[in-house]
Amino acid sequence: MRILPLSEENIRLAAEALRAGHLVAFPTETVYGLGADAFNVSALAKVFAAKGRPRFDPLIIHIARPRDLEQVADLSALDRESREKTRALGLGLWPGPLTLILPKRPEVPDLATSGLPSVAVRLPDHPAAQRLILLSTGAVAAPSANPFGYLSPTRAEHVRDQLGEAAAFILDGGRTRVGVESTVLDLCSGPPRILRPGGSSRERIEGIIGPVEFPAQGTAPSAAPGRPLSPGQLKGHYAPRTALSLHSREEIIDLADNPLEGFLFFDGPSRETWFQRAGQFREGQGLPGESRIRTLSEGGNMTEAAANLFDLLHRLDRLGLCRIRAEKVPETGLGAAVNDRLRRAAAGSNPEQAGPGA
Ligand code: TXA
Numbered sequence: 001m002r003i004l005p006l007s008e009e010n011i012r013l014a015a016e017a018l019r020a021g022h023l024v025a026f027p028t029e030t031v032y033g034l035g036a037d038a039f040n041v042s043a044l045a046k047v048f049a050a051k052g053r054p055r056f057d058p059l060i061i062h063i064a065r066p067r068d069l070e071q072v073a074d075l076s077a078l079d080r081e082s083r084e085k086t087r088a089l090g091l092g093l094w095p096g097p098l099t100l101i102l103p104k105r106p107e108v109p110d111l112a113t114s115g116l117p118s119v120a121v122r123l124p125d126h127p128a129a130q131r132l133i134l135l136s137t138g139a140v141a142a143p144s145a146n147p148f149g150y151l152s153p154t155r156a157e158h159v160r161d162q163l164g165e166a167a168a169f170i171l172d173g174g175r176t177r178v179g180v181e182s183t184v185l186d187l188c189s190g191p192p193r194i195l196r197p198g199g200s201s202r203e204r205i206e207g208i209i210g211p212v213e214f215p216a217q218g219t220a221p222s223a224a225p226g227r228p229l230s231p232g233q234l235k236g237h238y239a240p241r242t243a244l245s246l247h248s249r250e251e252i253i254d255l256a257d258n259p260l261e262g263f264l265f266f267d268g269p270s271r272e273t274w275f276q277r278a279g280q281f282r283e284g285q286g287l288p289g290e291s292r293i294r295t296l297s298e299g300g301n302m303t304e305a306a307a308n309l310f311d312l313l314h315r316l317d318r319l320g321l322c323r324i325r326a327e328k329v330p331e332t333g334l335g336a337a338v339n340d341r342l343r344r345a346a347a348g349s350n351p352e353q354a355g356p357g358a
């Protein structure tokens with residue numbers, strides 16, 4: 001696999017590879033995706049194989065222009081209200097980190113949607129991703145470019161380290177801007193429902209279409225008991241290899257330090273309070289190499305915290321620690337997505353601590 005800097009020539013090369021049925025990893029504003037031509041079944045099969053992803057977990061189809069939505073989704077199968085909400089969200093939040101679940105067109109291979117009657121679609125807010133999609137077939141199926149269940153990639157190096165030789169090319173767009181995956185919003189059945197909190201906050205979505213259903217903390221909405229409605233929203237997702245425990249601010253500032261543990265604080269004040277109480281260890285001490293004490297956003301800015309989340313977890317995960325202790329962040333705005341990923345990381349890294357939900 002070759003890492004290519006972003007240039008028109010390299011994007012063309014990558015688009016040709018997609019058209020020839022190969023996989024290409026590319027940056028979006030959220031995380032890196034592992035792309036395949038959405039209409040090529042054998043390319044889609046390669047995506048599932050490369051990620052070790054179960055076939056019941058459907059893919060998001062990425063488009064480059066709003067008018068391409070109807071190539072994959074059948075808006076006429078929606079009731080009028082849902083159709084209007086779809087249009088309003090497309091106008092208001094696309095391009096952007098919002099994935100819409102809509103009735104599928106028969107042309108979309110069942111493998112992409114895991115046999116569901118619905119399809120997940122989004123228009124990423126990244127010029128290189130848009131160009132790549134446009135120069136290929138206009139519809140690129142792309143899950144996050146990480147092995148199934150592991151931390152999502154926010155840098156080209158994460159993809160290279162995790163997915164070995166799976167992709168023909170990795171387009172290197174540097175660090176992704178948003179840092180958490182798109183919000184998945186179901187518009188197919190009943191009132192709009194968030195299946196996965198992500199880069200478009202509930203508040204922004206509700207500002208456009210009014211109230212949406214939101215999963216209770218730590219749970220995924222269920223279509224039937226024991227079956228998550230968004231098939232990929234499993235409890236143990238987004239997990240580092242190192243065990244991770246999630247703590248409230250009150251808890252984490254009272255924890256004793258341990259040189260074999262990593263700490264991930266929300267903001268500077270929280271870390272400083274802990275330093276004062278825990279005493280002896282200072283940032284960078286205790287272990288050679290990278291610091292095991294990290295902060296999502298010094299000033300408590302949630303956009304910055306979300307952008308740093310996976311990168312800092314990747315770094316902490318490389319240190320060979322016994323445990324990572326992470327602080328829950330305020331639940332508002334992108335905080336819902338950050339806490340969702342942290343809760344799933346905790347559940348995936350030590351199943352005995354898993355809370356309720358799927
Ligand atoms: O930000 C993102 O969304 C990134 C970038 C690459 O675009 N992609 C991403 O894809 O996170 P992935 O495959 O890691 O997550 C897709 C999620 C899964 O939870 C999957 O179950 C859900 O979307 N999904 C896909 N199709 C669905 C459908 N028809 N109904 C319900 N959920 C669906």
Ligand code: MG
Pocket residue numbers: 143144152
């Ligand atoms: Mg993923």
